[in-house]
Amino acid sequence: xxxxxxxxxxxxxxxxxxxxxxxxxxxxxxxxxxxxxxxxxxxxxxxxxxxxxxxxxxxxxxxxxxxxxxxxxxxxxxxxxxxxxxxxxxxxxxxxxxxxxxxxxxxxxxxxxxxxxxxxxxxxxxxxxxxxxxxxxxxxxxxxxxxxxxxxxxxxxxxxxxxxxxxxxxxxxxxxxxxxxxxxxxxxxxxxxxxxxxxxxxxxxxxxxxxxxxxxxxxxxxxxxxxxxxxxxxxxxxxxxxxxxxxxxxxxxxxxxxxxxxxxxxxxxxxxxxxxxxxxxxxxxxxxxxxxxxxxxxxxxxxxxxxxxxxxxxxxxxxxxxxxxxxxxxxxxxxxxxxxxxxxxxxxxxxxxxxxxxxxxxxxxxxxxxxxxxxxxxxxxxxxxxxxxxxxxxxxxxxxxxxxxxxxxxxxxxxxxxxxxxxxxxxxxxxxxxxxxxxxxxxxxxxxxxxxxxxxxxxxxxxxxx
Numbered sequence: 001x002x003x004x005x006x007x008x009x010x011x012x013x014x015x016x017x018x019x020x021x022x023x024x025x026x027x028x029x030x031x032x033x034x035x036x037x038x039x040x041x042x043x044x045x046x047x048x049x050x051x052x053x054x055x056x057x058x059x060x061x062x063x064x065x066x067x068x069x070x071x072x073x074x075x076x077x078x079x080x081x082x083x084x085x086x087x088x089x090x091x092x093x094x095x096x097x098x099x100x101x102x103x104x105x106x107x108x109x110x111x112x113x114x115x116x117x118x119x120x121x122x123x124x125x126x127x128x129x130x131x132x133x134x135x136x137x138x139x140x141x142x143x144x145x146x147x148x149x150x151x152x153x154x155x156x157x158x159x160x161x162x163x164x165x166x167x168x169x170x171x172x173x174x175x176x177x178x179x180x181x182x183x184x185x186x187x188x189x190x191x192x193x194x195x196x197x198x199x200x201x202x203x204x205x206x207x208x209x210x211x212x213x214x215x216x217x218x219x220x221x222x223x224x225x226x227x228x229x230x231x232x233x234x235x236x237x238x239x240x241x242x243x244x245x246x247x248x249x250x251x252x253x254x255x256x257x258x259x260x261x262x263x264x265x266x267x268x269x270x271x272x273x274x275x276x277x278x279x280x281x282x283x284x285x286x287x288x289x290x291x292x293x294x295x296x297x298x299x300x301x302x303x304x305x306x307x308x309x310x311x312x313x314x315x316x317x318x319x320x321x322x323x324x325x326x327x328x329x330x331x332x333x334x335x336x337x338x339x340x341x342x343x344x345x346x347x348x349x350x351x352x353x354x355x356x357x358x359x360x361x362x363x364x365x366x367x368x369x370x371x372x373x374x375x376x377x378x379x380x381x382x383x384x385x386x387x388x389x390x391x392x393x394x395x396x397x398x399x400x401x402x403x404x405x406x407x408x409x410x411x412x413x414x415x416x417x418x419x420x421x422x423x424x425x426x427x428x429x430x431x432x433x434x435x436x437x438x439x440x441x442x443x444x445x446x447x448x449x450x451x452x453x454x455x456x457x458x459x460x461x462x463x464x465x466x
Contacts, residue, residue: 010033017033021033070084070088071085071088072085073086075112086169086212090204102239108139108273111140118168120169121169132150152178154178172214176215178193182195197232236253247267251263259303292386293313294312295379298423299411305414306362307420309358309360310364311358312355312377313353314380317351322350325354327357327361328357329363333373334354336398340398340400344445345450354377371426372393387422393423393425401444408431409433412432412440427442
Protein backbone atom coordinates (compact mmCIF):
# COMPACT_ATOMS: atom_id res chain seq x y z
CA UNK A 1 0.00 0.00 0.00
CA UNK A 2 1.35 3.40 -0.94
CA UNK A 3 2.44 5.61 1.88
CA UNK A 4 0.19 8.57 2.56
CA UNK A 5 1.83 11.84 1.64
CA UNK A 6 1.79 14.76 4.01
CA UNK A 7 2.66 18.38 3.46
CA UNK A 8 3.34 21.36 5.67
CA UNK A 9 1.35 24.54 5.06
CA UNK A 10 1.93 28.05 6.43
CA UNK A 11 -1.18 29.25 8.27
CA UNK A 12 -0.41 32.87 7.42
CA UNK A 13 0.19 32.86 3.66
CA UNK A 14 -0.61 29.29 2.53
CA UNK A 15 2.87 28.43 1.22
CA UNK A 16 3.36 24.63 0.97
CA UNK A 17 6.60 23.14 2.31
CA UNK A 18 7.91 19.63 1.89
CA UNK A 19 8.99 19.47 5.54
CA UNK A 20 8.50 21.40 8.72
CA UNK A 21 10.53 24.54 9.34
CA UNK A 22 10.45 27.22 11.98
CA UNK A 23 10.28 30.09 9.50
CA UNK A 24 8.09 30.30 6.41
CA UNK A 25 9.95 30.99 3.17
CA UNK A 26 6.93 32.72 1.68
CA UNK A 27 6.02 35.38 4.25
CA UNK A 28 8.88 35.19 6.74
CA UNK A 29 6.65 34.50 9.75
CA UNK A 30 7.82 32.17 12.51
CA UNK A 31 5.98 29.14 13.95
CA UNK A 32 3.14 29.28 11.41
CA UNK A 33 3.85 25.99 9.57
CA UNK A 34 1.68 23.01 10.51
CA UNK A 35 1.27 19.53 9.07
CA UNK A 36 -1.62 19.16 6.65
CA UNK A 37 -3.16 16.13 4.96
CA UNK A 38 -3.71 16.97 1.27
CA UNK A 39 -6.34 14.21 0.96
CA UNK A 40 -8.30 15.32 3.99
CA UNK A 41 -10.12 18.16 2.29
CA UNK A 42 -10.81 16.90 -1.19
CA UNK A 43 -11.08 13.49 -2.83
CA UNK A 44 -10.31 10.03 -1.50
CA UNK A 45 -7.48 8.49 0.43
CA UNK A 46 -4.62 6.55 -1.15
CA UNK A 47 -5.43 3.18 -2.62
CA UNK A 48 -9.11 3.88 -3.26
CA UNK A 49 -10.73 3.69 -6.67
CA UNK A 50 -11.68 7.01 -8.23
CA UNK A 51 -15.29 7.41 -9.19
CA UNK A 52 -15.92 7.47 -12.91
CA UNK A 53 -17.19 10.84 -14.06
CA UNK A 54 -20.50 11.37 -15.80
CA UNK A 55 -21.11 13.80 -18.65
CA UNK A 56 -22.86 17.08 -17.97
CA UNK A 57 -25.29 18.91 -20.26
CA UNK A 58 -23.80 21.54 -22.55
CA UNK A 59 -25.76 24.71 -23.27
CA UNK A 60 -25.33 27.74 -25.50
CA UNK A 61 -24.58 31.31 -24.49
CA UNK A 62 -28.01 32.50 -25.59
CA UNK A 63 -30.87 31.77 -23.26
CA UNK A 64 -33.26 33.22 -20.72
CA UNK A 65 -32.12 34.49 -17.34
CA UNK A 66 -34.30 33.51 -14.45
CA UNK A 67 -33.89 36.67 -12.39
CA UNK A 68 -32.39 40.12 -12.67
CA UNK A 69 -28.61 39.79 -13.02
CA UNK A 70 -27.88 42.17 -10.15
CA UNK A 71 -29.34 42.96 -6.76
CA UNK A 72 -29.05 46.66 -5.99
CA UNK A 73 -28.92 47.67 -2.35
CA UNK A 74 -29.82 51.31 -2.82
CA UNK A 75 -26.57 52.30 -1.08
CA UNK A 76 -24.99 54.06 -4.04
CA UNK A 77 -21.39 53.89 -2.81
CA UNK A 78 -21.66 50.14 -2.18
CA UNK A 79 -23.34 49.56 -5.54
CA UNK A 80 -20.60 51.59 -7.23
CA UNK A 81 -17.83 49.50 -5.64
CA UNK A 82 -19.50 46.22 -6.61
CA UNK A 83 -20.08 47.38 -10.19
CA UNK A 84 -23.83 48.01 -9.93
CA UNK A 85 -24.95 45.69 -7.14
CA UNK A 86 -24.50 42.09 -6.03
CA UNK A 87 -24.48 39.62 -8.92
CA UNK A 88 -26.70 36.59 -8.39
CA UNK A 89 -24.72 33.40 -7.96
CA UNK A 90 -21.49 35.25 -7.19
CA UNK A 91 -19.16 35.12 -4.19
CA UNK A 92 -17.68 38.34 -2.84
CA UNK A 93 -14.88 38.63 -0.29
CA UNK A 94 -14.66 41.69 1.98
CA UNK A 95 -11.50 42.31 4.01
CA UNK A 96 -10.46 45.02 6.43
CA UNK A 97 -8.82 45.80 9.74
CA UNK A 98 -10.61 44.84 12.96
CA UNK A 99 -13.15 47.44 13.98
CA UNK A 100 -13.00 49.33 10.68
CA UNK A 101 -16.73 48.83 10.06
CA UNK A 102 -17.11 45.68 7.91
CA UNK A 103 -19.97 44.23 9.95
CA UNK A 104 -21.63 47.65 10.16
CA UNK A 105 -21.55 48.08 6.39
CA UNK A 106 -22.90 44.60 5.71
CA UNK A 107 -25.66 44.98 8.29
CA UNK A 108 -26.76 48.22 6.64
CA UNK A 109 -26.65 46.52 3.23
CA UNK A 110 -28.68 43.57 4.55
CA UNK A 111 -31.29 45.90 6.02
CA UNK A 112 -31.50 47.90 2.78
CA UNK A 113 -32.10 44.74 0.75
CA UNK A 114 -34.64 43.44 3.24
CA UNK A 115 -36.60 46.68 2.88
CA UNK A 116 -36.67 45.96 -0.85
CA UNK A 117 -38.37 42.59 -0.19
CA UNK A 118 -35.23 40.50 -0.69
CA UNK A 119 -34.56 37.46 1.47
CA UNK A 120 -31.32 38.06 3.37
CA UNK A 121 -29.61 35.69 5.81
CA UNK A 122 -26.84 36.93 8.11
CA UNK A 123 -24.67 34.16 9.59
CA UNK A 124 -22.19 35.19 12.27
CA UNK A 125 -19.45 33.01 13.70
CA UNK A 126 -18.01 35.70 15.95
CA UNK A 127 -21.04 37.19 17.69
CA UNK A 128 -24.16 35.89 19.36
CA UNK A 129 -27.61 36.72 18.02
CA UNK A 130 -28.19 39.16 20.88
CA UNK A 131 -25.06 41.10 19.95
CA UNK A 132 -26.13 41.31 16.32
CA UNK A 133 -29.53 42.60 17.42
CA UNK A 134 -27.84 45.34 19.47
CA UNK A 135 -25.92 46.52 16.41
CA UNK A 136 -29.03 46.37 14.25
CA UNK A 137 -30.91 48.49 16.79
CA UNK A 138 -28.12 51.08 16.82
CA UNK A 139 -28.16 51.22 13.01
CA UNK A 140 -31.93 51.48 12.79
CA UNK A 141 -32.22 48.09 11.10
CA UNK A 142 -34.03 46.17 13.83
CA UNK A 143 -37.40 46.54 12.09
CA UNK A 144 -36.28 44.70 8.92
CA UNK A 145 -36.80 41.03 8.06
CA UNK A 146 -33.13 40.02 8.05
CA UNK A 147 -32.78 36.40 9.21
CA UNK A 148 -30.00 35.75 11.75
CA UNK A 149 -27.97 32.70 12.71
CA UNK A 150 -24.95 32.18 14.96
CA UNK A 151 -23.24 29.08 13.57
CA UNK A 152 -19.76 28.01 12.46
CA UNK A 153 -20.28 24.47 11.11
CA UNK A 154 -20.29 24.47 7.30
CA UNK A 155 -22.63 21.48 6.95
CA UNK A 156 -25.16 22.99 9.37
CA UNK A 157 -25.08 26.33 7.57
CA UNK A 158 -25.68 24.70 4.18
CA UNK A 159 -28.55 22.63 5.59
CA UNK A 160 -30.11 25.78 7.04
CA UNK A 161 -29.83 27.67 3.76
CA UNK A 162 -31.39 24.80 1.79
CA UNK A 163 -34.39 24.15 4.03
CA UNK A 164 -36.53 27.02 2.79
CA UNK A 165 -36.87 29.37 -0.15
CA UNK A 166 -33.62 30.35 -1.80
CA UNK A 167 -32.06 33.46 -0.20
CA UNK A 168 -31.09 36.42 -2.34
CA UNK A 169 -28.06 37.30 -0.19
CA UNK A 170 -26.09 35.35 2.40
CA UNK A 171 -23.51 37.09 4.60
CA UNK A 172 -20.88 34.93 6.33
CA UNK A 173 -19.04 36.82 9.09
CA UNK A 174 -16.35 35.58 8.98
CA UNK A 175 -14.88 32.85 6.77
CA UNK A 176 -12.04 32.20 9.26
CA UNK A 177 -14.52 30.98 11.89
CA UNK A 178 -16.05 28.20 9.75
CA UNK A 179 -15.11 24.54 10.19
CA UNK A 180 -16.15 21.35 8.43
CA UNK A 181 -16.47 17.73 9.54
CA UNK A 182 -14.39 16.50 6.60
CA UNK A 183 -11.17 17.95 8.05
CA UNK A 184 -9.63 17.44 11.46
CA UNK A 185 -7.77 20.76 11.62
CA UNK A 186 -8.87 23.69 13.77
CA UNK A 187 -11.03 26.57 12.48
CA UNK A 188 -9.01 29.27 10.77
CA UNK A 189 -6.39 26.93 9.34
CA UNK A 190 -5.65 26.80 5.63
CA UNK A 191 -7.57 23.55 5.12
CA UNK A 192 -10.70 24.70 6.94
CA UNK A 193 -10.74 28.10 5.25
CA UNK A 194 -10.36 26.50 1.83
CA UNK A 195 -13.13 23.97 2.50
CA UNK A 196 -15.52 26.59 3.85
CA UNK A 197 -14.92 28.96 0.95
CA UNK A 198 -15.34 26.21 -1.63
CA UNK A 199 -18.60 25.03 -0.03
CA UNK A 200 -20.08 28.54 0.01
CA UNK A 201 -19.06 29.23 -3.59
CA UNK A 202 -20.54 25.92 -4.72
CA UNK A 203 -23.82 26.80 -2.98
CA UNK A 204 -23.87 30.22 -4.68
CA UNK A 205 -23.28 28.79 -8.17
CA UNK A 206 -25.85 26.04 -7.67
CA UNK A 207 -28.69 28.12 -6.25
CA UNK A 208 -28.06 31.61 -7.67
CA UNK A 209 -27.78 33.26 -4.27
CA UNK A 210 -25.17 35.98 -3.75
CA UNK A 211 -22.63 35.17 -1.04
CA UNK A 212 -20.61 37.77 0.87
CA UNK A 213 -17.65 36.43 2.87
CA UNK A 214 -15.90 38.55 5.49
CA UNK A 215 -12.18 37.88 5.80
CA UNK A 216 -9.68 38.84 8.47
CA UNK A 217 -6.53 40.67 7.43
CA UNK A 218 -2.89 40.29 8.47
CA UNK A 219 -0.76 43.06 9.94
CA UNK A 220 0.35 43.94 6.39
CA UNK A 221 -3.29 44.57 5.41
CA UNK A 222 -3.71 41.45 3.23
CA UNK A 223 -6.56 39.01 3.69
CA UNK A 224 -5.39 36.24 5.99
CA UNK A 225 -5.20 32.67 4.76
CA UNK A 226 -4.13 31.18 1.44
CA UNK A 227 -4.15 33.53 -1.55
CA UNK A 228 -6.08 30.88 -3.47
CA UNK A 229 -9.24 32.19 -1.77
CA UNK A 230 -8.96 35.48 -3.63
CA UNK A 231 -8.73 33.55 -6.89
CA UNK A 232 -11.78 31.43 -6.05
CA UNK A 233 -14.20 34.29 -5.40
CA UNK A 234 -15.65 36.60 -8.05
CA UNK A 235 -14.87 39.91 -6.36
CA UNK A 236 -12.52 41.13 -3.63
CA UNK A 237 -13.18 44.35 -1.73
CA UNK A 238 -11.00 45.98 0.91
CA UNK A 239 -12.55 48.23 3.52
CA UNK A 240 -9.88 50.79 4.36
CA UNK A 241 -9.59 53.77 6.65
CA UNK A 242 -7.57 55.42 9.36
CA UNK A 243 -9.03 55.29 12.84
CA UNK A 244 -7.88 58.86 13.32
CA UNK A 245 -10.25 59.97 10.54
CA UNK A 246 -13.98 59.55 10.22
CA UNK A 247 -14.07 58.40 6.61
CA UNK A 248 -13.87 54.86 5.21
CA UNK A 249 -13.07 53.69 1.68
CA UNK A 250 -14.42 50.50 0.10
CA UNK A 251 -11.86 49.66 -2.59
CA UNK A 252 -12.37 47.06 -5.35
CA UNK A 253 -9.22 45.10 -6.19
CA UNK A 254 -10.90 42.31 -8.18
CA UNK A 255 -14.26 42.14 -9.91
CA UNK A 256 -15.25 39.69 -12.63
CA UNK A 257 -18.47 41.59 -13.29
CA UNK A 258 -17.34 45.21 -13.14
CA UNK A 259 -14.42 47.64 -13.12
CA UNK A 260 -11.52 47.26 -10.72
CA UNK A 261 -9.88 50.06 -8.72
CA UNK A 262 -13.36 51.45 -8.07
CA UNK A 263 -14.00 52.98 -4.66
CA UNK A 264 -16.95 53.86 -2.47
CA UNK A 265 -16.52 56.50 0.22
CA UNK A 266 -18.32 56.43 3.56
CA UNK A 267 -18.27 58.54 6.69
CA UNK A 268 -18.46 56.86 10.09
CA UNK A 269 -20.98 58.34 12.51
CA UNK A 270 -22.85 57.32 15.63
CA UNK A 271 -25.67 55.96 13.50
CA UNK A 272 -23.44 53.88 11.22
CA UNK A 273 -21.86 54.57 7.86
CA UNK A 274 -23.06 57.52 5.80
CA UNK A 275 -22.48 57.80 2.07
CA UNK A 276 -20.18 60.52 0.77
CA UNK A 277 -21.43 61.39 -2.69
CA UNK A 278 -18.68 63.98 -3.34
CA UNK A 279 -15.43 62.74 -1.75
CA UNK A 280 -13.42 65.64 -3.19
CA UNK A 281 -15.19 68.08 -0.87
CA UNK A 282 -14.42 65.76 2.05
CA UNK A 283 -10.69 65.61 1.34
CA UNK A 284 -10.44 69.34 0.59
CA UNK A 285 -12.69 70.53 3.40
CA UNK A 286 -9.93 71.81 5.72
CA UNK A 287 -7.45 73.37 3.30
CA UNK A 288 -5.19 76.30 4.13
CA UNK A 289 -4.99 78.17 0.83
CA UNK A 290 -2.01 80.32 1.84
CA UNK A 291 0.28 77.57 3.19
CA UNK A 292 3.42 76.76 1.16
CA UNK A 293 4.00 73.14 0.20
CA UNK A 294 0.37 72.26 -0.61
CA UNK A 295 -0.79 71.20 -4.08
CA UNK A 296 -4.16 69.83 -5.16
CA UNK A 297 -3.96 66.62 -7.16
CA UNK A 298 -6.73 65.67 -9.58
CA UNK A 299 -6.79 61.87 -9.46
CA UNK A 300 -8.90 59.03 -10.78
CA UNK A 301 -10.16 56.07 -8.76
CA UNK A 302 -11.74 53.59 -11.12
CA UNK A 303 -14.29 55.70 -12.97
CA UNK A 304 -14.52 58.48 -10.38
CA UNK A 305 -12.38 61.66 -10.34
CA UNK A 306 -11.17 62.71 -6.90
CA UNK A 307 -9.37 65.86 -5.81
CA UNK A 308 -7.05 65.55 -2.83
CA UNK A 309 -4.42 67.80 -1.27
CA UNK A 310 -0.75 66.74 -1.29
CA UNK A 311 1.29 68.36 1.49
CA UNK A 312 5.09 68.60 1.54
CA UNK A 313 7.52 70.00 4.10
CA UNK A 314 11.17 70.58 3.20
CA UNK A 315 13.38 71.69 6.10
CA UNK A 316 17.17 71.83 6.65
CA UNK A 317 18.47 68.69 8.33
CA UNK A 318 20.99 68.43 11.14
CA UNK A 319 21.51 64.71 10.53
CA UNK A 320 24.09 63.01 8.34
CA UNK A 321 21.30 61.13 6.59
CA UNK A 322 18.23 63.36 6.08
CA UNK A 323 14.82 62.01 6.91
CA UNK A 324 12.37 60.90 4.23
CA UNK A 325 8.88 60.35 5.67
CA UNK A 326 5.89 59.52 3.45
CA UNK A 327 2.25 59.02 4.40
CA UNK A 328 -0.25 58.03 1.73
CA UNK A 329 2.16 57.63 -1.19
CA UNK A 330 4.95 55.36 -2.40
CA UNK A 331 8.25 56.19 -0.68
CA UNK A 332 10.28 54.78 -3.58
CA UNK A 333 8.51 57.12 -6.00
CA UNK A 334 9.28 60.09 -3.75
CA UNK A 335 12.96 59.17 -3.91
CA UNK A 336 12.71 59.13 -7.70
CA UNK A 337 11.10 62.58 -7.82
CA UNK A 338 13.81 63.98 -5.55
CA UNK A 339 16.51 62.51 -7.78
CA UNK A 340 14.92 63.97 -10.93
CA UNK A 341 14.61 67.40 -9.29
CA UNK A 342 18.29 67.34 -8.38
CA UNK A 343 19.58 65.93 -11.68
CA UNK A 344 17.51 67.96 -14.16
CA UNK A 345 16.37 71.03 -12.21
CA UNK A 346 19.39 71.76 -10.01
CA UNK A 347 17.35 71.61 -6.80
CA UNK A 348 19.58 70.27 -4.02
CA UNK A 349 17.64 68.43 -1.35
CA UNK A 350 20.44 66.21 -0.04
CA UNK A 351 20.78 68.33 3.13
CA UNK A 352 17.06 68.69 3.78
CA UNK A 353 14.49 66.57 5.57
CA UNK A 354 11.51 65.82 3.35
CA UNK A 355 8.06 65.00 4.71
CA UNK A 356 5.17 64.15 2.39
CA UNK A 357 1.57 63.63 3.41
CA UNK A 358 -1.71 63.05 1.59
CA UNK A 359 -4.38 65.01 3.45
CA UNK A 360 -7.23 63.15 5.11
CA UNK A 361 -5.37 59.84 5.38
CA UNK A 362 -6.14 59.06 1.73
CA UNK A 363 -3.71 56.84 -0.20
CA UNK A 364 -2.67 57.60 -3.79
CA UNK A 365 -1.54 54.74 -6.01
CA UNK A 366 -1.43 56.21 -9.53
CA UNK A 367 1.76 57.80 -10.97
CA UNK A 368 -0.22 60.82 -12.17
CA UNK A 369 0.46 62.38 -8.76
CA UNK A 370 4.11 63.04 -9.69
CA UNK A 371 3.39 66.59 -10.84
CA UNK A 372 1.48 67.48 -7.68
CA UNK A 373 4.23 66.04 -5.47
CA UNK A 374 6.98 67.89 -7.35
CA UNK A 375 5.00 71.14 -7.17
CA UNK A 376 4.46 70.75 -3.43
CA UNK A 377 8.17 70.05 -2.85
CA UNK A 378 9.31 73.10 -4.83
CA UNK A 379 6.65 75.25 -3.16
CA UNK A 380 7.81 74.22 0.32
CA UNK A 381 11.49 74.76 -0.49
CA UNK A 382 10.81 78.20 -1.99
CA UNK A 383 8.38 79.18 0.79
CA UNK A 384 5.78 80.19 -1.77
CA UNK A 385 2.15 79.13 -1.70
CA UNK A 386 0.79 77.75 -4.94
CA UNK A 387 -2.40 79.21 -6.47
CA UNK A 388 -5.37 78.11 -4.40
CA UNK A 389 -7.55 77.39 -7.43
CA UNK A 390 -5.04 75.26 -9.36
CA UNK A 391 -4.83 71.47 -9.76
CA UNK A 392 -1.84 69.41 -10.90
CA UNK A 393 -1.53 65.99 -12.51
CA UNK A 394 0.98 64.23 -14.76
CA UNK A 395 3.62 61.51 -14.70
CA UNK A 396 7.31 62.40 -14.49
CA UNK A 397 9.91 60.22 -16.21
CA UNK A 398 13.55 59.77 -15.19
CA UNK A 399 14.62 62.05 -18.04
CA UNK A 400 12.65 64.91 -16.57
CA UNK A 401 9.95 64.76 -19.25
CA UNK A 402 6.30 64.98 -18.24
CA UNK A 403 4.11 62.26 -19.72
CA UNK A 404 0.34 62.54 -20.33
CA UNK A 405 -2.06 60.44 -18.27
CA UNK A 406 -5.50 59.04 -19.00
CA UNK A 407 -8.88 60.62 -18.23
CA UNK A 408 -7.68 64.22 -18.57
CA UNK A 409 -11.19 65.41 -19.39
CA UNK A 410 -12.73 63.87 -16.29
CA UNK A 411 -10.07 65.40 -14.06
CA UNK A 412 -10.57 68.88 -15.50
CA UNK A 413 -14.38 68.67 -15.33
CA UNK A 414 -14.23 67.67 -11.66
CA UNK A 415 -11.86 70.54 -10.94
CA UNK A 416 -14.13 73.05 -12.65
CA UNK A 417 -17.15 71.71 -10.81
CA UNK A 418 -15.44 72.37 -7.48
CA UNK A 419 -14.38 75.88 -8.41
CA UNK A 420 -10.79 75.34 -9.56
CA UNK A 421 -10.09 77.72 -12.42
CA UNK A 422 -6.50 76.71 -13.21
CA UNK A 423 -4.82 73.43 -14.09
CA UNK A 424 -1.25 72.35 -14.89
CA UNK A 425 -0.92 69.09 -16.82
CA UNK A 426 1.33 67.50 -19.49
CA UNK A 427 1.51 68.81 -23.00
CA UNK A 428 -0.12 66.55 -25.57
CA UNK A 429 -2.88 65.31 -23.28
CA UNK A 430 -5.87 63.92 -25.10
CA UNK A 431 -9.57 63.94 -24.24
CA UNK A 432 -9.62 67.65 -23.39
CA UNK A 433 -13.16 68.94 -22.69
CA UNK A 434 -14.54 71.35 -25.27
CA UNK A 435 -15.52 74.82 -24.24
CA UNK A 436 -13.70 74.72 -20.90
CA UNK A 437 -13.62 78.03 -19.06
CA UNK A 438 -10.52 77.30 -16.98
CA UNK A 439 -7.00 78.65 -17.35
CA UNK A 440 -5.08 75.57 -18.47
CA UNK A 441 -1.31 75.45 -18.65
CA UNK A 442 0.57 72.58 -20.25
CA UNK A 443 4.21 71.72 -19.53
CA UNK A 444 6.57 69.53 -21.51
CA UNK A 445 9.27 68.88 -18.89
CA UNK A 446 9.77 69.20 -15.15
CA UNK A 447 12.18 72.18 -15.46
CA UNK A 448 9.32 74.14 -17.08
CA UNK A 449 7.15 73.51 -14.03
CA UNK A 450 9.93 74.53 -11.63
CA UNK A 451 10.63 77.66 -13.68
CA UNK A 452 6.98 78.71 -13.58
CA UNK A 453 6.86 78.36 -9.79
CA UNK A 454 10.18 80.19 -9.37
CA UNK A 455 9.04 82.86 -11.81
CA UNK A 456 5.94 83.52 -9.76
CA UNK A 457 8.15 83.95 -6.69
CA UNK A 458 10.36 86.46 -8.48
CA UNK A 459 7.33 88.39 -9.64
CA UNK A 460 5.94 88.39 -6.10
CA UNK A 461 9.23 89.73 -4.71
CA UNK A 462 9.26 92.51 -7.31
CA UNK A 463 5.71 93.52 -6.43
CA UNK A 464 6.66 93.69 -2.75
CA UNK A 465 9.70 95.89 -3.51
CA UNK A 466 7.56 98.33 -5.49
